[in-house]
Amino acid sequence: MQLSNRQLFLLHNAQTSTSPLMLEAEKAEGSIIYDIHGKEYIDLISGISVSNIGHRHPKVLKAIDHQLQKYMHLMVYGEYIQTPQTLLAKYINDLLIADFNGPVSTYFTNSGAEAVEGAMKLAKRYTGRSNFIACNQAYHGHTHGPMSLMSDEQYRKTFSPLLPGVKFINHNSLENIDYIDETVAAVFIEIVQAETGYIPAEMAFLEAIYMQCKKTGALLIIDEIQTGCGRTGSLFAFQKTQIKPDVLLLAKGFGGGMPIGAFIASNQVMNSLSENPILGHLTTFGGHPVCCASALATLQVIVEENLMEQATIKGKYIHEYIKKHLAIETEGLGLMQSITFKNFDTCKLIIDTCLENGILTDWFLFSSNKLRISPPLNIETSLLEKALATLVAIVKKYI
Ligand SMILES: Cc1ncc(COP(=O)(O)O)c(C=O)c1O
Numbered sequence: 001m002q003l004s005n006r007q008l009f010l011l012h013n014a015q016t017s018t019s020p021l022m023l024e025a026e027k028a029e030g031s032i033i034y035d036i037h038g039k040e041y042i043d044l045i046s047g048i049s050v051s052n053i054g055h056r057h058p059k060v061l062k063a064i065d066h067q068l069q070k071y072m073h074l075m076v077y078g079e080y081i082q083t084p085q086t087l088l089a090k091y092i093n094d095l096l097i098a099d100f101n102g103p104v105s106t107y108f109t110n111s112g113a114e115a116v117e118g119a120m121k122l123a124k125r126y127t128g129r130s131n132f133i134a135c136n137q138a139y140h141g142h143t144h145g146p147m148s149l150m151s152d153e154q155y156r157k158t159f160s161p162l163l164p165g166v167k168f169i170n171h172n173s174l175e176n177i178d179y180i181d182e183t184v185a186a187v188f189i190e191i192v193q194a195e196t197g198y199i200p201a202e203m204a205f206l207e208a209i210y211m212q213c214k215k216t217g218a219l220l221i222i223d224e225i226q227t228g229c230g231r232t233g234s235l236f237a238f239q240k241t242q243i244k245p246d247v248l249l250l251a252k253g254f255g256g257g258m259p260i261g262a263f264i265a266s267n268q269v270m271n272s273l274s275e276n277p278i279l280g281h282l283t284t285f286g287g288h289p290v291c292c293a294s295a296l297a298t299l300q301v302i303v304e305e306n307l308m309e310q311a312t313i314k315g316k317y318i319h320e321y322i323k324k325h326l327a328i329e330t331e332g333l334g335l336m337q338s339i340t341f342k343n344f345d346t347c348k349l350i351i352d353t354c355l356e357n358g359i360l361t362d363w364f365l366f367s368s369n370k371l372r373i374s375p376p377l378n379i380e381t382s383l384l385e386k387a388l389a390t391l392v393a394i395v396k397k398y399i
Contacts, residue, residue: 028055052253063297108287112251113141123186191237198332256298
């Protein structure tokens with residue numbers, strides 16, 4: 001007997017949850033995902049901040065196709081000169097040279113977690129120190145390095161031992177800023193703490209951390225894996241603040257739907273990876289030429305079409321719409337908006353009903369009573385209105 005895709009999925013695809021969403025996708029275009037029955041879903045989560053310019057953007061498809069005609073993987077990262085990598089690194093340099101006060105160097109990875117891993121090693125190598133500071137309830141990825149930066153006790157206990165020498169401070173608290181001392185290699189922060197429900201960092205908090213890093217020589221690593229690439233209303237969220245990173249992390253929306261991440265630093269900091277020992281950091285597929293071509297096209301679309309502005313306008317629209325129709329203040333910045341419900345059961349019921357009604361939303365890893373609204377930046381206004389009207393009608397029924 002032939003098994004269905006659904007049965008095959010449950011039988012042969014590794015399961016990391018006992019209740020996967022199980023939407024069986026047929027295709028995706030712009031801000032809509034179509035399932036195998038032809039049902040349309042308006043995407044209000046962008047695959048968790050990945051599809052910032054929507055699904056299968058024509059300029060991204062063209063760039064991918066162009067590169068496919070030339071070459072795919074040739075050699076482990078960093079050995080051959082591959083045009084898609086050099087063009088992308090130069091484009092990033094031009095975008096960031098002023099913020100970094102000089103030339104910028106990018107190390108391309110395959111994922112966000114791997115960008116965090118690389119940045120941890122870079123900070124150790126550059127400072128000669130091994131301790132790290134991260135924020136309680138921040139999420140930086142699921143491999144061992146990033147998990148060591150995760151405060152959640154359940155994950156820590158289950159996967160211990162993790163890396164030693166990590167201390168946690170509270171997002172938006174000035175208490176314990178003195179944990180950042182001369183033993184600290186780097187401090188990891190997010191400008192909007194994503195997985196607690198899109199909590200923007202306060203300026204006083206960011207400035208205190210920035211000053212303490214300057215004072216102690218600890219590197220400031222800003223994780224913009226979710227907040228980057230236009231999502232908060234500026235190309236990178238730190239550009240809305242007075243602080244600047246020593247290392248910037250990108251992934252997710254950076255690739256326009258292809259897997260790529262990056263850690264980015266000044267040439268001076270990045271050069272510390274190139275000797276003692278040589279090949280101190282390696283990846284086979286990092287900076288895959290097809291992914292780099294896709295990422296460059298994606299960044300160009302965001303910049304040239306000024307999608308950052310769309311994030312600001314549509315973020316405000318969502319906030320006002322929800323306030324007007326539900327008397328609830330959403331939390332967040334730009335197109336990272338969340339709605340808080342009284343508990344997980346209510347939130348889950350609303351998310352499930354949204355799914356039945358063709359709207360894709362989600363909750364947060366560390367805030368299961370909050371609902372995530374983070375559509376593509378270029379979602380059509382009419383689709384956004386339709387999705388919000390459906391969401392509001394469903395919420396009214398259940399709260
Ligand atoms: C802020 C942040 N950092 C790091 C990561 C890890 O990225 P990846 O899933 O590509 O490893 C994520 C993923 O959700 C993230 O949201």
